[in-house]
Amino acid sequence: MSLFQEIAFKAELDRHVHPECEYQARIICGEDPITRANVVEELRNMINERGECHPPRLDDAFLLRFLRARRFIPARAHRLMVRYCTFREQNPHLWRDVYWYGISRLGNIFEGVLFDRPDVGRLIICRLGEWDPYVFPVEELIRGCLLLVELGTMQPKLQVLGCTVIVDCEGIGMKHARQLTPSIALQAMNVMGFTLPLHQRGVHIVNCSRLFEKLLYVFKRLAPSDDIWERVHFHGYDYNSLHRYIDPVCLPKRYGGYRESVTLKEWLTKIKKYKNKEFDEDMRTLGYAVDE
Template sequence: MFEQFLEIAFEAELDTSEHPELMALAPELCGEHPATRAAAIQELRDMVYGTWDPNEYPVEDLVKTGMAIMEIGTRSPKMQILGGTCIVDLEGVTLKHAATLTPTIAYQIVCMMGLAHPCRLKSAHVVNNNWFLGTFVYLFKRFIDPKTWKRIHFHGHDLKSLQQHIDPECLPVRYGGTCRNHVTIATWLEKIRKYRDEKFDKEMKEIGYIIKE
């Protein structure tokens, strides 16, 4: 039964139609109004084109993967309006990994969190972070406005702290939750490839992605 539900859910994930019940929530949750939508989109385009220099900010594979996921996810009006919650699990990260966290990479990550991307981040939760993470926190904080910074929470290894922000019913077992109906990124991308159509390919090509036929 879950597998059937999962197939329906993934197929619906690529639905970009604007449902009336979501449109009614748009003004309240993300300040979007039909009368100002076109101007807001143009303003975003102007911001992305006047400030992004691919020669100055080379994109690493990890950042490219994250960006592709964000681009696909925000195609859906549901995601644009309701937004999402992000859990960043740093288990197994060592000083060797942390040494790659340059200001450029930090800036690119922050951009994916909404600085230069039309996504609505409800909150971000960093778990299993080690003591040395504090050394690099200022790299992110310098790029993030105070309002957004308040949505970022560091829990360390305290799962009870995480559960105060996210209902255990929505968390997988590894985070002390009871949700078993979750999928990996690999499965998600596999389903995207399965249900993609000509419109999806066209839109992704228009924003610069190479689509394999």
């Protein structure tokens, strides 16, 4: 593993707001350091006064995740918070007492590229064909996706930059398609952009046959918001089409890029290596099981 990657892994637990991040937050999120504290307090008061949700935390760092995901507009951040809390209440099996490091058993089904740019954010890849539904139930994939977002949004940098998702359908067959029920599709859409405080820049589906593409379109009517589907792009087997949206400089080599990807197992293993008490407390507050 390169020295650059090791430094990048250590940075995954960085909670500091660096000057570059401050500048990007102003441009991307409409965040003003001068008024930030007042806006955070406005959101906190809104949550307490309306009583529509009961977040696991109300500290500044947690509320900032929601404000940054909604252009620092308290009313929009509050609506997102209500959806987030409702989703957690309705799906406790996805997070409650789930040992966060245990999700590493998903191996290379999820990958990421530790090269975050303002126009792409963090690139996350879901290689659905690597998933064996006879080994892992489909809910385990949703748990993995949820954990990825929860961990990512602990970083101020990723709160600002957001993420771009590639769904790679290579190797998908009927044994996979049979698992994609409407309820699972709705959970996936919620995790990937409707209920969690992450700026979703786009979902790009590659190596997808026309038949499977038509199956995914069936789920369009289930989308909680039209905005979600507007950010979904189908590229078939044409990587040149993908490159029109994502600079190859940001992509792994298998998609015509130049980067090395990191598997979910590698990522979580390094986080476990470098984690601290603050990380454990963050995870415990969210309801995850942690090392004692």
